[in-house]
Each structure stands twice: as structure tokens, then as C-alpha cells.
Amino acid sequence: MAARPSPLRAWLLCGTLDIAYAALWSIAAGGTVGGMLRGVAKGPFGDGAAGWGPGGAVAGLATHYAIMGAMVAAFVGFAPRWSARTGWPWWLTGTLYGLLLYLIMNAAVLPLRFGAPFPPADPVKGLVALFPHIAFVGLPLAWLYLRGDKQ
Template sequence: MQSTVEKPTSLLIRATLIAGTLDILSALTYAVMAGKNPLAVPVGIASAIWPGAVKAGAPALLVGVLLHFAIMLVMVAVFVAAARKMPWLTTRPVTSGLIYGLVLWAVMNLIVLPLRWPALFPHFTAISLAEQVFSHTVLVGLPLAWMTSRSMQHR
């Protein structure tokens, strides 16, 4: 008889792919809604580690997407590690997902981005704040907490 227990690496990969895809799709959508080129999103991500990304074309797109998913993997791994130490994170996935999404938003927008681009961040409008909080809580935090909860319930 086969076990239905999910391996930790499987959860990390699956949660990273799902939350990462939802997150980048939201960023692309918001760019289109703002009348901007959506391809600028992954290029902007790549520029965090590659100052010449704006002029690099397709390689910058690839680097940006890979970097986005690498960052998401770290976000997922931190939540999964925390859930192993604090079981309430998996027994209350809606609450923990929303809280973790807010924490992710705060870390990215109040620490990481201002450290990399101090002249640009923090900068908020009511719309950008709503979009960012929605994306981090509903599209990243909730799915991540739900998948982690389901995975750990099977153990």
C-alpha cells in the first residue's frame, strides 16, 4: 500500500510553483491595467541583481522569472519551517495565511525594496497598496498556508 504522505520537498516545489505563478500573474496583470509593458515586471526583478537587465532583452526575462521563483521558494520554506514549530499555523490556515501575507508584504515593501532602491521605495498609492496586499495575502499567503496545512495533516 502506498503512503499518501507528501515529502517536504514536494510541498516546497508545489507551493512555490503555485504561489509564485499566482503572484507573478498578478504583477503582470497590474502592469497591463496601469498601461505598462508587462515584460518590464520580470526585467525589473532581474535588475535587483543585474544592473544592466533593462538592456539585456530575453536573458533578463529569464533571470527575472527565475529570481522571482527563487525568492518565492525562500518565502515558502520560511512558512513551512515555522509551521513545523508552531502547529497553529496549520490548524488555522486562513488566519496564518493572511498574517503571513501581510508579513511578506511588509518585509518586501518596507525592508527589501527600500534597501535595494532607496530612491523609489517605499512609495504607495491607495491602489498599489490594495493590489500588493491582495497579492501577498490572497494569492501567496492563503494558498501557501492551505497547502502546508493539508500536507501536514496527512503526516
Template structure:
């Protein structure tokens, strides 16, 4: 019987893999959950674009839906980049991605909903309990966890040089 070995990936691959996975899982959840409430995917993406365009996003058609998709992806990539960078400095994050990833997902949910959206749109009514629970759950399992798992794979590669460490010299043979 052969044992599969985990292979290292670069930190950039971890950011891209974790961010893309998180973006796809999160938006798929939104399409399904809010689709069951009668909201179209285009409207969901336009609501993301409304962070940049305001109410005009809802009148801009497919262009603002595309902008919303790109913004959603960019936000997920930033979330992944932050975690991967932190995991390079705090190796404990890589030893327990099944714990730290979901906790990071909760943090992402809180920052997005109670810092970013609050700053952009002001106070909003509390969401229905099922929306709150679903939002937290998808951020734990669909955002934080995949980002942490990709970061843990990147931790198998050598650490990045710091400003205080001298560059490696090629050996003379």
C-alpha cells in the same frame, strides 16, 4: 456517500507546491494589474532582475526577463520554505491556515517592500492606494494563503526528527 480524506504530503512537496502556486498567482496579478497601466510582462520581469543587475536589467532583453522570472520563483520558494519550517515547529499555524496564511502574506509584503527593496534601492515614493491595496491583497490571498494551505497538508505527515531526538531503529521481526 464517501468522505474525502486529506492525504499528507512531504514538507518538500509543500514548499514546492506552495512556492510555485504563490509565484504563479503573484506574477499573474502583476502582469494584469500593471499591464492595465501599460507595463509589459517583460518589463515587469526585468524590474525583478534589476534587484540583481541594477538598471542594466532594462537593457538586457529576454535574458534579464528570464532572470527576473527565476528570481521571482526563488523568492516565492524561500517564502514557502520559511513558512513550512515554522509550521513544523509551531503546529498552531497548521490548525488555522485561513488566518495565518493571509497574515503571513502581509508579513511577506512588508518585508519585500519595506526591508528588501528599501535596502536595495533606497527610499521610494509611496505607491498609489490601489497599488498598495492590490499588492497587500495578492500577498494575502495569492502568496500567504496557498503557502499555508500546502504547509497544513504537510503537517499531516510525521514531524521531522530534531537534533536531540535519536534516530528510529528498525524493528526486528
């Protein structure tokens, strides 16, 4: 089996894929990348971060990568052992990990911080939020770390 990549590379890959998706979705929805990033900053820094201008966008980007660091670290720490115990293929482990991340963010973190409803009233918004957790975090991590273990 080939050597596994560094967690730093996995963190940068998944974080960049996920934030690029969020940026494109924000633009497609009529918003701005800066506004989306300031919205992320509101999580830990409060509603005032929305008025911080470029500094709020930088704080949002830092927040995004900090959260992604925790997501990658949890996967790197536990998924290889979990995968070895279950015998699941990498793509199933990645899909389920992405679903778990979606549930943590959308059923716990966002409702507790912002009062966001779960499940979302609009199923399209739910899918828009679910997709990147699986496609840009769970599957890439599983592919990077588990694909050589079993096919």
C-alpha cells in the same frame, strides 16, 4: 490528516499565481510583461538589467521564483510548528504570513534596494502590492499545509 504536498508543488503554485497577477497588473497599467520582469531582474542584477531584452526578462523570472522559493521554504519550515503552538486557524496564519512577506518586501527590501517609500504615498499601490502576498502566497500555503490541522 492527508499527506502534505511537496514544497516543489507549493513553490510552483504560489510562484505562478503571483507572477500571473503581476503580469496582468502590468498590462492593465499600460506596461509589458517583459518590462515588469526586467524590473524584477534589476533587484539583484542592477539597473542595467532593464536593457537586457529577453535575457533580462528570463533573469527576472528566475529571480521571482528564487524569492518565492525562499518564501515557501520559510513557511514550510516554520508555520506548521507555529500554527500548532498558537492554535490559530489556517486562514489566519496564511493572512498573517502574507502580511509579514509584504512588510519584508515593501518596508525593507524595496526601500533598501530602490529607495521606495514605505508606507507608499499612494494607498492603492500599497493594496495592489499587499493583495498577492496574502491571496497568492500566504493563504494558498496555509491551505496546503495547515487546513487539516484545525478548522
